[in-house]
Amino acid sequence: MPRTLRITTRNATFQQWQALLGNRNKRHQAGEFLVQGVRPVSLAVEHGWEIRALLTSDAPGMSKWARELIETSGAPRVLLAADLMAELGEKDDETPELLAVVGMPADDPTRISVRPKLLVVVFDRPTTPGNVGTLIRSADAFGAAGVIVTGHAADPYDPRAVRASTGSLFALPVVRLPSHREVVAWAGALGVPVQIVGTDERGPVDIAEHDLTGPTVLAVGNETHGLSTAWREACDQMVRIPITGAASSLNAASAATVALYEAARQRRPG
Structure with missing residues (x-):
């Protein structure tokens, strides 16, 4: 004992x-x-x-x-x-x-395993711990290899984030990095072509029309302001999630969940 x-x-x-x-x-x-x-x-x-x-x-x-x-x-x-x-x-x-x-483990992106169909989610400058935890939970549920939190952001190790993740924080790597630069450098050094796809309500392409089956970094922006200008410039493609009704936009964690589901749907065998 x-x-x-x-x-x-x-x-x-x-x-x-x-x-x-x-x-x-x-x-x-x-x-x-x-x-x-x-x-x-x-x-x-x-x-x-x-x-x-x-x-x-x-x-x-x-x-x-x-x-x-x-x-x-x-x-x-x-x-x-x-x-x-x-x-x-x-x-x-x-x-x-x-x-x-x-x-706490090290904030080292090499903790994220490189897979043939790599899918990593980036949450840029989230302000709400609960949203961080919810996104981590969704990333785990839909097969992402890891989550990266960039910029001045809510803490993934805040008890509210840990509770919202329902334990998924411990099942996949969650890494904090200062900015888009470190993410782009990491993705570029993987030895496989990785696309960076950003989500935005005014994106020019419907997410269902964009190919998410290859190695992908999916970037989701701040709850209030969306992705930063630097992140938008770093993305290979901006996509939108079509919505209807009176809602002007989706909650950031909800948008990430929809995007992750779409990636999982496209990657489904058959």
Whole structure:
């Protein structure tokens, strides 16, 4: 069994974990983040992420799932007072049974596996953590090899993003890069021709009319302003998603989901 530490007061260690919830700088200085929820915690362990600590409540009783996860992960176990666990769990109605402190991987695009039909999604300067998590979830669902977040953007390791991804953050590489330049350089060095396709409501080509079957980087813009001018210039083609009704545009994560579905549809055998 892994070693166990007990915390019953808001000591320095607890305060450090509490800061991971709402302080982006603290997360990145420590190189770790807090994971909430049965599925996200399970997937973090299953996919071999660095589990720095598993936090459990000192309340009596423990499920089979929690016992097995503690035993198989080999991570240090921390027993927290129930009120402290509830605080870190951020739910008013229940105390979580298990939380995980997880190390961040490097922001290195070589973590993304190069496949014959490579599909990578870029989210440029997203402002909402929930949208980042939703896009990651969709990318996982429709077979993308990875997600790249560029520019000054919402943090993929924000608890709201992690929850919205429902654990998909741990199933495929998510990399943060400063700008389009690093993405273009990475794509150009892969040794295969990669097209960069941007989405825009005023794009000249309907997305269903554009060939997405080859190696593709699919770029989606900021929720308010769309893709930056630099990103538009870097794209080989801009495509639109036709919509009707009173809506003026789609939510960025929704647009990415539609585009990912279209790419998956075109790539379907037969």
